[in-house]
Amino acid sequence: MKALRDWRWAAATLIPLAAFVVACAGDGTGxxxxxxxxxxxxxxxxxxxxSIQQNxxxxxxxxxxxxxxxxxGLALDEGASRDDLVNVQSVEHAELLLVSPGDPEASYLVWKxxxxxxxxxxxxxxxxxxLSEAEIAAIRGxxxxxxxxx
Amino acid sequence: xxxxxxxxGAAIVASCLLLLKPADLSGEPYLSVRxxxxxxxxxxxxxxxxxxxxxxxxxxxxxxxMVQFGFLKRSLNDFLSIGANFxxxxxxxARDATDAIPRSxxxxxxxxxxxxxxxxxxxLTLYIDQLLGPSGASTREAFALFGxxxxxxxxxxxxxxxxxxxxxxxxxxxxxxxxxxxxxxDTPDIGIELGIEPGPLSFFVSFSNGTQGASEDNSxxxxxxxxxxxxxxxxxxxxxxxxxxxxxxxxxxxxFGGFNVGRxxxxxxxxxxxxxxxxxxxxxxxxxxxxxDFLVIRGLNIKTTYGFLDPNRDIGENARVRWRFGAEVFPTxxxxxxxxxxxxxxxPQATTDTDRWGIELHVYF
Numbered sequence: 001m002k003a004l005r006d007w008r009w010a011a012a013t014l015i016p017l018a019a020f021v022v023a024c025a026g027d028g029t030g031x032x033x034x035x036x037x038x039x040x041x042x043x044x045x046x047x048x049x050x051s052i053q054q055n056x057x058x059x060x061x062x063x064x065x066x067x068x069x070x071x072x073g074l075a076l077d078e079g080a081s082r083d084d085l086v087n088v089q090s091v092e093h094a095e096l097l098l099v100s101p102g103d104p105e106a107s108y109l110v111w112k113x114x115x116x117x118x119x120x121x122x123x124x125x126x127x128x129x130x131l132s133e134a135e136i137a138a139i140r141g142x143x144x145x146x147x148x149x150x
Numbered sequence: 151x152x153x154x155x156x157x158x159g160a161a162i163v164a165s166c167l168l169l170l171k172p173a174d175l176s177g178e179p180y181l182s183v184r185x186x187x188x189x190x191x192x193x194x195x196x197x198x199x200x201x202x203x204x205x206x207x208x209x210x211x212x213x214x215x216m217v218q219f220g221f222l223k224r225s226l227n228d229f230l231s232i233g234a235n236f237x238x239x240x241x242x243x244a245r246d247a248t249d250a251i252p253r254s255x256x257x258x259x260x261x262x263x264x265x266x267x268x269x270x271x272x273x274l275t276l277y278i279d280q281l282l283g284p285s286g287a288s289t290r291e292a293f294a295l296f297g298x299x300x301x302x303x304x305x306x307x308x309x310x311x312x313x314x315x316x317x318x319x320x321x322x323x324x325x326x327x328x329x330x331x332x333x334x335x336d337t338p339d340i341g342i343e344l345g346i347e348p349g350p351l352s353f354f355v356s357f358s359n360g361t362q363g364a365s366e367d368n369s370x371x372x373x374x375x376x377x378x379x380x381x382x383x384x385x386x387x388x389x390x391x392x393x394x395x396x397x398x399x400x401x402x403x404x405x406f407g408g409f410n411v412g413r414x415x416x417x418x419x420x421x422x423x424x425x426x427x428x429x430x431x432x433x434x435x436x437x438x439x440x441x442x443d444f445l446v447i448r449g450l451n452i453k454t455t456y457g458f459l460d461p462n463r464d465i466g467e468n469a470r471v472r473w474r475f476g477a478e479v480f481p482t483x484x485x486x487x488x489x490x491x492x493x494x495x496x497x498p499q500a501t502t503d504t505d506r507w508g509i510e511l512h513v514y515f
Contacts, residue, residue, distance in 0.1 A: 011306045023438075026467035028497030031441055035461060035468035050240055063461060064432070067371065067398035067425040069332040073361040080397065121336065126329075 025064050034060050045134055047141025048150045049082055056135050060125050074098070085109060086147045092120035101147040104140040113139065171439050180453070182377035185209075185407035186382035188352050190299075194266050195312060197376070198319040198343055199335065200279045201233040201264030203325045208515070211483035214448030218483055228271070233264035234515045240456040241508035245489065258284045259510075272300045279412045291338055294335070303346040310424045311340045312394055315376040316389040318419050318439070319405050324350065326459040326472060327419050331402050333391075339372065352387075352431040353377045360393040370394035384409035397428045415443040422491075436460040449480040471495040 032038055036059045045055045057065075057076040065076040072091045074084050084097040090108040100106040108119075113131050115123030123130060131139075142148075179198070182189055189198030192206030202210060207224040225231045242254025243381040269277040275298055279291040293310025301307070312317065316333040328334040331372040341358025353376070360372025371394060378387025386407040393400045401424045408417030423435040443451055457472035476490030489509045 023469065023471065025471045025495035026469040026497050028499050029467045031465070031468055031497060031499070033499045035465070035470075035499075035500065037465060064329070067427060068360065068372075068393040068395035069402075069425075071332065075395075075398070077398070077427065077430065109174040148503065 032059070034063070045138050047138050047145060049142060049148065050150065052135075052138055053078050053081060053143055056131065056139070060131070062113055064126065082147070082149055091117075099147050102144065104143040107143050110136070110140060110143065161345040167322045177320055179408070180415050180417055180441060180451075181214075182201060183385060183417050184410060184443070184445070186380065186385075186410070188347060188350070188380050189284060190347060193453075194264070194275070194277050194295070195279075195293075195403075196295075196306060196308070196352075197313060197315040199313055199321075200233075201266055201277065204231070207233075207515075214449065214481040214484070216447070219480065222483075222515070229266075229268055232515075233265040233266075234513075235260050235262045235264075236513045237510060239508060239510045241506060243504055244507045245505040255304065260284070272298055274298075275500075282489070290335070299347070303348045305344070305346040308343040308345070309341075311338050312356075312357050313338050314341075314358060314372070314374040315343065315345075316374050316391055316402070317376070317404055318378065318417060319347070320439075322474075324472075325439060325455070326437045326457040326470070327404075327421055329457060330435055330437045331391075331421050331423060332400075333374070340374075343481075350379050350381055351377070352380060360395065369396045378406075387513070399426045400424070401426075415445075417441050431464075434463045436463060450477065451479075452477045468497060470497075484513055484515055486514065488512070 015054045026035075028035070041063065042059075043051050043054050045051055047122075058078055061076040064071055065074050067075060067089055068075065068082075075081070086097075086101060088098045090096045090098050092110075093108055096106060096108040096111075098107065098109050111119050112124040113136055115130065124133070167288065179189075182192075182198070188196075190196035190203075192202055192209060193199060194201045194203055194301050202224065204225060208221075210417075211221055212218060237260040238256065239259045240256045260281070261279045262279060265278045265280075268274075269276055271295065273323070275295040277291065277293055277295060278289065281288045281290050289311060291310070291312050293308050293312050295306060295308050297306035299306060313335065314333055314337075316331060317327060320328050321335065323329060323334040323336055337395060339356075339358035339360065341356055343354060343356040345352070345354040347353070355373065355375035357373070360370055371392065375390035376387060376389040376391070378385055384407065386405075388405050389403070391400070391402045402421055404419055404421030406417070406419035408415065410416075418438070418440040420438045421436070423437070424432065425434070426432045436458075437460075439455065441451050441455045442455065445451055453474070453476050455472075455474040457474075459470045459472075461468060461470070472495070473493040474490055476488060478486060480486050480490035487510070490507070492506045492508075494504055494506075
């Protein structure tokens with residue numbers, strides 16, 4: 001009898017809960033695959049900071065790495081990304097820099113977006129599609145050319 | 151032996167019947183709601199998570215498992231206690247929006263040791279939670295705890311590196327309410343925390359660097375707090391946080407609660423997150439979480455969770471939903487096995503619309 005009573009009470013309490021759990025995923029109208037509004041003004045992807053910022057950092061990475069609560073203090077907002085990346089020691093792998101100018105192989109940013117086996121935590125962008133080969137190549141190219149503010 | 155085979159067999163059968171995502175699971179908040187106990191009852195960190203108190207160890211050995219083999223004290227002596235966590239996870243994709251080849255892996259997801267030194271009994275405790283792996287050692291928590299309930303109003307003062315007090319301390323950092331608010335096991339911060347726990351009240355407030363685990367640059371600080379009224383059958387609480395940085399500020403506010411109905415336990419949390427910037431548009435997010443648990447038999451729990459995320463309230467039709475169905479078994483003390491299945495519902499054009507399965511073994515002490 002007690003079990004039956006539990007089920008009835010549970011059913012009664014589930015109804016208001018179910019009323020809350022009605023929200024579903026969005027239908028994605030007018031959005032790109034990352035959930036951002038489609039924009040015709042995005043510059044062509046290339047190995048420059050401005051291009052990477054507009055094509056990768058701002059639309060993808062700043063979904064989490066933004067503002068005051070950016071994970072591990074790494075904000076990839078426009079105007080902040082280069083200062084937070086270039087010659088900055090990695091929190092997860094202290095022996096590496098996030099971006100080591102001229103050396104993409106020694107740049108932990110590259111390790112994270114490529115999802116290498118030695119990284120700590122998940123491949124970036126977390127819970128989003130991996131960056132495309134072209135996007136990763138642009139980041140590698142920018143670092144190889146000195147990670148300038150260009 | 152028949153006594154052993156019965157419940158374990160039932161657990162295995164029930165687990166197989168359920169399609170179950172990988173997640174670290176241990177002393178989850180549902181156990182606190184189910185028992186009507188405060189987090190500080192079972193954890194050295196009074197806001198929950200990490201190493202267990204003597205009471206927590208006794209509870210985990212005598213009340214959680216199906217079968218108990220003897221009893222092991224975590225206290226080496228009056229001065230020192232130890233604890234440990236070890237997790238192995240097998241996981242893989244069950245359905246992928248990109249129709250990619252199914253991927254799976256087996257990995258060690260956690261090796262950690264906890265050390266509690268009661269330097270002055272009931273007044274000063276030193277606590278360290280050290281991650282040894284899977285990829286390099288790091289300190290998750292390290293703090294000095296003054297008072298330990300002996301100050302007025304069951305108060306205490308904590309100083310060092312610790313998890314900030316905000317919301318439900320789910321072990322699954324991928325859940326939207328933990329990932330998006332930024333209060334999770336990956337982001338302990340360095341600061342000071344004050345707390346009081348008189349009667350049914352638990353009130354915590356912390357002042358910290360606000361760097362989410364990164365080194366401090368002396369520019370802006372974070373204040374976070376949580377208050378809850380905890381009763382045997384239900385609890386209700388609220389959290390708030392402000393994190394100032396040179397060019398940006400994050401405010402978060404939320405409510406959480408839970409209740410018991412017989413063998414059922416329900417809990418939930420809602421949060422509103424507002425990021426303001428000097429040089430770009432502000433962004434506001436809304437996240438929600440509901441969990442239902444059913445205690446089938448002692449040592450076997452079935453779980454369903456629902457998470458909702460609106461990542462930018464100014465953009466329409468971009469919401470995401472995350473469901474998780476699972477079961478966890480405590481066959482004996484120190485052992486937890488769980489099997490989970492996670493459905494991520496994203497916008498149709500997203501290539502993250504992936505379902506995952508997971509089986510985890512957690513050995514703890």
